[in-house]
Amino acid sequence: LQGSELWRRFHEIGTEMIITKAGRRMFPSVRVKVKGLEPLKQYYIAIDVVPVDSKRYRYVYHSSQWMVAGNTDHSCITPRLYIHPDSPCSGETWMRQIISFDRVKLTNNEMDDKGHIILQSMHKYKPRVHVIAQDSRFDLAQIQSLPAEGVQTFSFQETEFTTVTAYQNQQITKLKIDRNPFAKGFRD
DSSP states (O other), rough: OTHHHHHHHHHHHOEEEEEEEEEEEESOOOEEOOOOOOTSSSSEEEEEEEEEESSSEEEEEEGGGEEEEEEEOOOOOOOOOOTTTOOSOOOOHHHHHHOOTOOOOOETTTTTSSOOOOOOTOEEEEEEEEEEEETTSSOGGSSSOSSSEEEEEEGGGGGEEESSOOOOOOOOHHHHHOOOGGGGGOOO
């Protein structure tokens, strides 16, 4: 995980990610380096975002923390795979670069047809990065779910986040404005 120190700073406070109907980019974004791939083999790299648990949360302002507000049913939403636009690429190429998922957008629109990742507000999620070996038996560019074999999956605890439609914790708002180069309009 690249930028893990920034992710940890958010994680200590309790990372929140805004979701909108139109789709909102993640900050921090998920950026990784991979190693141990076969240099000449072709790989797809993908990301999805899965629920951490089956709870719905609410933010309690006087204690500045997230509390369980009830149970939820995630069965209606299958995690949507976002395939990195450089896919497929050789193992050698992937291992040479930082793989950035900075174009991924999160939405709460269950009817989304733009390829954004569909999530429910006030739930906890974690991104997972998948390294998928190219397989001539199926066209990975069209896959909706992960193949049963040839996949390595990685997740990082510090990238867990709670989905919101507006930031709840003021410390998160401040850290996002301070560290996100695209939030310059909000600075004093």
